[in-house]
Amino acid sequence: MTELAATFQQEAVAEAYQHRPPYPDEVFDRLEALITDEPRRVLDIGAGEGAIARPLAPRVEHVDAIDFSQPMVDAGKQRPGGDHPNLSWQVSPIETADLDGPYALVTAGASVHWMPWEETFARIVPHLTPNAQLVVIEHGPVDMPWWDGVMQAIERHSRKKNHDPKFSVVEAIRERGLLDLSGTARTAPITYRQKVADYVEQFHSTSSLARDLMTPEEAADFDTTVEEAVRPYAKDGVLELKIEAELSWGRPRA
Template sequence: MLRKSRYFAPKHAESFKDQSIAEAYHYRPPYPAETFVSLEGLVKETPRRVLDAGCGIGYIARNLVDVVDHIDAVDFSQAMITEGQSHPNGNHPNIRWLHGPMETVELEPPYGLITAGESVHWMDWEIVFPRFQQLLVPEGYLVIMKHNTVPDEWDLLSTIIPRYTTNKDYQSFDMIEELEQVNLFKKVGEKTTVSMLYPQSIEDYIASYHSRSGFSCERMGLEQAAAFDQEAEDILRKLYPDGIVSLQIAANIIWGLPGKRGGHFSTALF
């Protein structure tokens, strides 16, 4: 049985509509350039049309605009879209920003590729995966991506995160494994890019936490947010006395076919 509480938590997803999260989102590490070469190679058919589902501030969409013909960048947070439009390529003519939930937003298929960064776990899988199947060209891929970061951001501040996060009911799980178990996704391929060095100031590194659902300044409250920042800085100054957190970042890219319970995986033209 699919445990909806493990991945679909509207009360937590709503935090991405908060202004503080949108404004802090650009402090998250970028994807290495190799990521977009790989994505370009996965786009099926012409014209080369891509759907970026749960686009956030457009880390994927804004870096694909020069190699595809059109991108629909969808997010249910207007704050995220507005922020994304202010960053490089945010007003590129190949991007159409669409505000609405992925489950119901009005779209113009078919798409030669659907991408989803660290967003799928916030969606209602029972609705979006069958929809993805219908939106793709025949044999088109859904790509699910995530950052691989060394050191892992949750490890560096693991002693204080449980006290400050507002997501007290979070449980770790293997999303791809659970999707495959319930016949909503069939993995076809996987690639991890070469790691790249990403040095970040301690201040910016701490700010990146406030782009995550459990650390919205609006939901933590200013006093708690400031207390977290101070404790985090105390820990990080001991680890990085020069004030720079040296991260190694890579992208884990998994592509496959979306499906539906009891159905098959061949995609059909919408």
């Protein structure tokens, strides 16, 4: 896991991250609604290039975006909203970050599973307002008729061979006694149109499929296999994706 996590410090991975689909607007409406305390400050842990922090910053008093990858933070600063005055960036593991709370909300988008949970929660809990919630957000395309073909490429080239599709990081954190779950919600689907080439490239923003982990021949085989799987479903070289997000929130415990 440590070796795979290190791939997020590669510039090519940070560059490919821009091709991941955006979070639906409903995610940010729900995040706003979960803030009940003042000040309306948000801590985004494992922020990456700010896919949550950047759209959320104009809606709240302030967002502190923390990530251990300098290339990710550098990329986020250059992307839309990355220079918003309500947004501060910090390159650091969350368990040793300089925090400027109190925070009324903590967000984590597909990042908590990379963190040392006990140390992370021990770090953030003292900096929370009385009713602050931690929200774990997962999102991505659903109902893809081409997925079996894509999975062939993933299984052949992924550096993570023990992936358990049934694993729930939220349930694992609850079992450790680190989260009192308050609620869950799934957003309504949105339509996102993406060029086939960009759809292929976004896979290289993941820890197990980064280009630097593959030989040029492997990367070419992966790209060709995925493109052949999705091409019959594209119109004029563009795929129509249905994007949904799932939010799980509760009170974190040290």
